[in-house]
Structures are given as C-alpha cells and as structure tokens.
Amino acid sequence: MKYTAVYVLWLLVLFLVPLSIVVLFSFLEPRVHGGVLWSFSLRSYSYLPQYLRLIWRSAWIAGVSTILTLVLALPVAFYISKSGHKNFLLLLVVVPFWTNSLIRIYAWRVILGNNGVINQFLNRFGLEPVQFLYNPFAVILVIVYTYLPFAILPLFSSMEKVDESILEAALDLGANKREVFVKVLLPNVKAGLLSAFVFVFIPALGSYAIPDLVGGLNSKMIGNEIARQLLIVKNWPVASAMSNLLIVVSLVGILLIMRREKMK
Amino acid sequence: MGGEISILNVNKFFGDFQVLKNVSLEIRKGEFFSILGPSGCGKTTLLRVIAGFEDVQEGDVLLDGESILHLPANKRPVNIIFQSYALFPHLTVFENIAFPLRLKKFTESEIKERVGNLLNLIRMEEHAFKYPSQLSGGQKQRVAIARALANEPRVLLLDEPLSALDAKLRQELLIELDNLHDKVGITFVYVTHDQTEAISVSDRVALMNDGKIIQIGTPYEIYESPVNVFAATFIGETNLMKVDVLEVEEEYYVVEAPGVGVFRCYKDKEAKAGNRLILTLRPEKIRISKQKPMIFENVFHGIIEEEIYMGYQTKYFVRLDEGYIMKVYKQHVRYLLDEPILHWKDEVYVSWDPNDSFIVEVLTS
Ligand SMILES: Nc1ncnc2c1ncn2[C@@H]1O[C@H](COP(=O)(O)OP(=O)(O)OP(=O)(O)O)[C@@H](O)[C@H]1O
Ligand SMILES: [Mg+2]
Numbered sequence: 231m232k233y234t235a236v237y238v239l240w241l242l243v244l245f246l247v248p249l250s251i252v253v254l255f256s257f258l259e260p261r262v263h264g265g266v267l268w269s270f271s272l273r274s275y276s277y278l279p280q281y282l283r284l285i286w287r288s289a290w291i292a293g294v295s296t297i298l299t300l301v302l303a304l305p306v307a308f309y310i311s312k313s314g315h316k317n318f319l320l321l322l323v324v325v326p327f328w329t330n331s332l333i334r335i336y337a338w339r340v341i342l343g344n345n346g347v348i349n350q351f352l353n354r355f356g357l358e359p360v361q362f363l364y365n366p367f368a369v370i371l372v373i374v375y376t377y378l379p380f381a382i383l384p385l386f387s388s389m390e391k392v393d394e395s396i397l398e399a400a401l402d403l404g405a406n407k408r409e410v411f412v413k414v415l416l417p418n419v420k421a422g423l424l425s426a427f428v429f430v431f432i433p434a435l436g437s438y439a440i441p442d443l444v445g446g447l448n449s450k451m452i453g454n455e456i457a458r459q460l461l462i463v464k465n466w467p468v469a470s471a472m473s474n475l476l477i478v479v480s481l482v483g484i485l486l487i488m489r490r491e492k493m494k
Numbered sequence: 495m496g497g498e499i500s501i502l503n504v505n506k507f508f509g510d511f512q513v514l515k516n517v518s519l520e521i522r523k524g525e526f527f528s529i530l531g532p533s534g535c536g537k538t539t540l541l542r543v544i545a546g547f548e549d550v551q552e553g554d555v556l557l558d559g560e561s562i563l564h565l566p567a568n569k570r571p572v573n574i575i576f577q578s579y580a581l582f583p584h585l586t587v588f589e590n591i592a593f594p595l596r597l598k599k600f601t602e603s604e605i606k607e608r609v610g611n612l613l614n615l616i617r618m619e620e621h622a623f624k625y626p627s628q629l630s631g632g633q634k635q636r637v638a639i640a641r642a643l644a645n646e647p648r649v650l651l652l653d654e655p656l657s658a659l660d661a662k663l664r665q666e667l668l669i670e671l672d673n674l675h676d677k678v679g680i681t682f683v684y685v686t687h688d689q690t691e692a693i694s695v696s697d698r699v700a701l702m703n704d705g706k707i708i709q710i711g712t713p714y715e716i717y718e719s720p721v722n723v724f725a726a727t728f729i730g731e732t733n734l735m736k737v738d739v740l741e742v743e744e745e746y747y748v749v750e751a752p753g754v755g756v757f758r759c760y761k762d763k764e765a766k767a768g769n770r771l772i773l774t775l776r777p778e779k780i781r782i783s784k785q786k787p788m789i790f791e792n793v794f795h796g797i798i799e800e801e802i803y804m805g806y807q808t809k810y811f812v813r814l815d816e817g818y819i820m821k822v823y824k825q826h827v828r829y830l831l832d833e834p835i836l837h838w839k840d841e842v843y844v845s846w847d848p849n850d851s852f853i854v855e856v857l858t859s
Contacts, residue, residue, distance in 0.1 A: 393578065393580065395576045395577075395578050395580035396580045396581070396582055396583070398547060398567070398576070398580065399574075399576060399580035399581075399582075400582070400593070401547075401566075401567045401568050402545060402546075402547075402567050402568065402573055402574050402642075403568075403573065403593055403594040403597065403641065403642075403644075403645060404568045404569075404594050404597045404598065404645060405568060405593075405597055406568060409597060413593075414582060417582075417584040418582075418583060418584055420584075
C-alpha cells in the first residue's frame with residue numbers, strides 16, 4: 231500500500247504535472263519573447279493543419295524505421311535467447327549506451343558524410359562520391375541503429391520464456407524452420423513484439439536530434455518543428471499544441487496495433 | 495501400419511561424455527515397447543535420436559529397414575510426445591491437433607473430419623475450443639497424443655508422458671494408453687523410469703542403465719529372471735545374497751549364505767563347488783509363519799524387526815538367527831481360520847521354494 235502512494239506521487243510529479251502544463255499552455259496566447267499570456271485561445275490548434283505533411287512524414291519515417299528495427303531485432307533476439315553466452319551478448323547489445331547518443335549520431339556523419347569513411351573508400355576505386363546524408367534514408371538508418379537495442383531486449387526476454395519443446399514439437403509435426411518461426415515462435419512472443427513496437431515507435435516519432443543532424447530539409451520531423459517553435463519562434467502555445475498532437479498520434483498508433491491483436 | 499525400428503550399435507557423445515554406449519535394439523511392428531531406466535541413463539536422448547533431434551557419432555537407426563538418420567525431424571514418419579506435452583499455448587485444442595494437417599495443406603473439410611475423429615478418440619469433443627492453459631494435466635496429455643497421431647505416424651514415441659500426473663490418474667491414463675495402442679495399431683516406444691508402468695502395459699521392455707542396454711525381454715522375463723544385480727534391484731524389491739556353492743546336484747546347488755545358513759537354490763547358471771554366486775529372492779515369494787512349516791529345507795528362524803503396513807500387504811523385515819535381514823511381503827489372506835496375525839518382535843519361520851531364487855551373477859572365485 232505504501233508503494234502505491236510513492237507510485238502516485240512519482241506519476242504526479244514526473245508525468246501528470248508536466249503534461250498538464252503542456253496541455254494548458256496549448257490553449258493560451260503566446261507572449262512575444264517566449265512564455266504565455268493567460269488568456270484562453272484555440273489559435274495554436276488552428277495552425278496545425280498546415281503541418282499535416284510534416285506529421286505524415288514523421289509517421290512514415292517512424293513507421294518504416296520501427297518495422298525495419300523489429301525485423302532486424304527478431305533474429306538477433308532469437309539467437310541470443312538460444313545462445314550459451316546470453317549475458318555476454320546482452321552486454322554487447324547495451325554497450326552503445328555507454329557513449330552519448332549525440333556522439334554516436336555524429337559518428338554516423340563521419341561514416342556517411344560526403345567526405346566520410348565510405349566515400350573515401352569509394353574514391354579510392356575511382357568512384358563518384360555518393361550523397362548518403364541529408365535525406366530520409368539516413369534518418370531511418372540512424373533511427374534503426376539507435377533504437378535496435380530497445381527492440382532486442384523485450385524480444386529477447388519474451389523469447390527466453392518460450393518453451394524450447396514447443397519449437398521442437400512443431401518441427402516434429404512437420405513444420406520447416408520458417409514455419410516454426412512464423413507459426414509458433416512469433417505468436418508466442420506477441421507481448422515482446424508489442425513492447426518493442428512501443429519502445430521504438432514512440433521515441434522514433436518524436437525524434438529530434440537524428441533528423442536535425444543527418445536529415446535534410448526533406449526529412450525534418452515534427453520534433454524539429456516543435457524545437458523551432460519553442461527556441462526560435464518562441465511560440466510556446468504552438469509548440470505545446472504540436473506536442474499534444476504527437477501524443478495523440480502515438481496513442482492512436484498503439485491503440486490500432488492493440489486492437490488488431492485483440493481481433494485476431 | 496506400425497513401423498519396425500532397428501537401432502544398430504549407436505554411440506552418442508555430448509562432448510567427452512558418452513550418453514549412449516553401443517545401444518542396439520529391435521522394436522517390432524505394432525509393439526508396445528518400453529525403455530526403462532533410472533534418471534539420467536540416456537532414455538530421452540535415445541528417443542530424441544529416433545525422432546531426429548540428436549545426431550549420433552556411430553551406428554544407425556532403421557525404420558522398416560531403411561536408415562532414417564539422414565532425414566531431418568520434420569521428414570521422419572515418427573512423432574514424439576514430450577515430457578512437458580509441448581502444446582502450443584496460442585492455439586485451441588482443435589487447432590493444436592489440426593496443426594500438422596494445416597502444414598500439409600489438407601482442405602478445411604478434411605481437417606474437420608480428421609480432428610473430429612481424433613477428438614472422439616481421446617474423448618475431448620466438448621473441450622475442442624479451450625486453450626491448453628484451461629486444461630488439466632490428463633487432458634493436456636491426451637491432446638498431445640491426438641496431435642501426434644494426426645500425422646498418422648508409423649511410430650509414436652512417448653517420453654514419460656505420465657510423469658507429471660498424480661498416481662491415480664497415472665493408472666487410468668496408462669490403461670487408456672494401452673487401449674489406444676490396441677486401436678491405432680502403430681508401434682509405441684514408451685520411455686519411463688517407473689517400473690510398474692513399464693511392466694504393466696508393455697509387450698517388451700528394454701532395461702537401460704548408464705547409457706547401456708542391460709536386458710531386453712517381456713515384463714515377465716525382466717521381473718522373474720533379471721540378468722544382473724542392477725536388473726534385479728531396479729525392478730521391484732528383492733533380497734540379494736552372496737552365497738558359496740558347497741555341492742552341485744542335478745537340478746540344484748547346495749549353498750551357504752553368510753547370515754542365513756545352508757539351503758538349496760535352482761541351478762539356472764553354470765557354477766562349480768567353491769564358486770561364489772549372487773542370488774535374488776523376491777520378498778513376495780517367501781512364506782512367513784509362526785509355526786515351523788512341514789518341510790525340511792530352506793526354512794530359517796528369525797524375529798520380526800520391523801513391520802510396514804501397506805493396506806494390501808504388509809512388509810516384514812525379519813532378522814534371521816545368523817544375522818541376515820530378510821524382506822518378506824505377506825498378502826492379507828488367511829489360509830487357516832486360526833492363523834495368527836504377525837507382529838513386531840514375533841518369532842517366525844521364513845521359507846521358500848528352491849525354484850524361486852535366481853542366480854544373477856556368478857563371481858569368479
Ligand atoms: N544437450 C546435452 N548436453 C550435454 N549433456 C546432456 C545433454 N542432454 C542430456 N545430457 C546428459 O546426458 C545424460 C542422459 O540424459 P537423458 O535426458 O537422456 O536422461 P534420461 O534417461 O531421459 O533421464 P530422466 O529420466 O531424468 O529424464 C544425462 O547425464 C544428461 O545430463
Ligand atoms: Mg528424460
């Protein structure tokens with residue numbers, strides 16, 4: 231019981247209060263150099279339709295990145311769950327977290343840049359340099375790289391709980407390896423897939439640093455616009471309204487997935 | 495319909511550890527064949543070799559005369575029932591049984607019919623749409639059997655399918671399994687460490703220990719004429735005695751056992767005077783009475799040191815005058831109206847027929 235109190239307190243302080251502030255600000259008037267004027271207005275929301283393209287782009291970049299991440303994470307998680315060196319391999323999965331994420335994003339610029347490692351390599355064979363950076367693909371690549379561990383870990387933990395003998399039973403009953411994976415393993419790691427989806431899709435949708443550093447004008451995401459409104463335009467209510475929209479889009483995405491799961 | 499399995503000189507190692515030591519077995523078409531042995535002796539490994547989950551370093555496995563070692567598990571016409579049943583938790587009973595049929599692209603109506611028949615066979619029609627987590631242990635076990643039979647395998651491999659159930663249910667399901675075997679007519683290879691299970695339903699039993707086959711025979715042969723000390727002690731309970739041969743007669747040896755005395759035993763193995771033998775004498779073959787029986791040989795006097803009432807019988811531990819402690823099991827049948835009930839500290843006579851003891855080993859002297 232006393233833990234409930236602590237839990238409620240944390241939830242209030244760390245989640246509900248900030249969220250309420252954001253919601254509140256979105257219904258107020260902006261002050262010229264940042265901050266808000268205490269008068270009710272829906273003006274901020276009226277700007278949102280002009281960002282539809284941006285929202286759509288953010289959603290598909292996040293969606294494609296999430297699917298790619300899950301596809302890559304599945305075999306890795308499976309391999310680790312069957313390996314005799316689980317702890318060591320899990321350690322390798324989280325090793326990137328020891329380095330600040332901004333530094334890792336910069337590292338990708340060093341690899342992919344016009345004068346980067348790959349292009350220098352191509353140059354040696356007399357090939358024309360390729361523009362890898364500043365497009366949606368670079369953004370997707372780096373999102374996948376950044377959030378892969380967040381997909382591997384929940385998938386691993388649900389795969390580890392799957393009884394090895396049901397996989398053998400499927401094989402015994404005539405399934406080939408692919409059928410075992412699709413018809414028996416996947417349905418039994420649904421919970422892990424769902425958490426992996428949530429852990430990757432939500433932060434990917436709100437990406438800010440990645441599109442800022444490796445994306446171009448055609449690959450800005452909603453996070454960049456929120457930051458611009460807050461820091462440069464200094465229109466806090468619009469930044470708040472966009473944040474709320476982001477929350478709604480993530481929730482809708484997750485609810486859709488969960489409903490599909492239930493219907494099956 | 496059933497398949498015939500030949501296991502030829504199979505050796506299997508896990509690293510340096512040899513699990514199967516030159517195992518050879520002939521399992522006949524349609525037979526209920528049990529592999530019996532203590533925990534860790536390699537039974538599951540042997541079954542997994544047949545099913546295709548383990549490779550072997552030496553030897554061969556034939557099904558109806560053809561080697562199946564090169565076939566992967568999903569291509570072998572044998573199916574296995576795992577110790578844990580391994581039902582698919584995300585599928586209903588119906589879909590669990592239909593799983594192998596869907597893989598083989600049976601039509602919906604064929605699937606309905608075959609699964610229906612199997613559900614009927616295991617008497618689970620009304621549970622068809624439950625999930626495994628909603629079933630009792632016995633029901634799970636039956637679903638696992640139906641699912642394994644759906645493919646119409648030539649051989650069904652069962653790895654201790656009853657070990658997770660309580661004693662009474664185990665008895666019931668064992669009889670059910672036996673009936674099922676009669677109905678479907680395919681070969682059953684049944685692995686267990688429970689001697690009663692193996693003995694009560696099998697046509698033949700292979701007794702295994704430490705990766706080796708110790709004895710193959712009918713349950714009667716395995717119980718009545720164990721080939722060595724391990725076989726004698728693993729199955730049932732027995733009195734083991736080291737005895738010295740004093741005299742060789744036409745049908746019997748006259749022997750002397752330390753702690754017991756001089757008596758006759760049946761000459762079922764060759765030995766000479768002066769040899770040392772190990773004898774087994776089952777406790778239920780020994781008579782026990784307060785009065786001295788009207789026979790002259792194999793009668794010894796002693797005191798009941800302990801009695802264990804078992805309901806259907808009583809186990810007595812009798813200390814003979816010379817010191818040997820003999821286990822004697824007495825059924826609760828009274829042949830004489832005034833036959834006294836025997837109790838702790840009573841003085842008694844034990845006696846047995848010389849034909850009822852067996853020589854399990856002749857030790858070189
Ligand atoms: N994959 C493996 N790697 C290494 N050793 C193994 C492996 N599988 C089994 N063993 C060893 O092989 C021996 C036989 O195992 P197995 O599972 O066949 O025994 P079992 O007779 O089925 O025992 P139980 O009655 O306890 O099920 C055991 O000592 C076990 O530790
Ligand atoms: Mg076993």
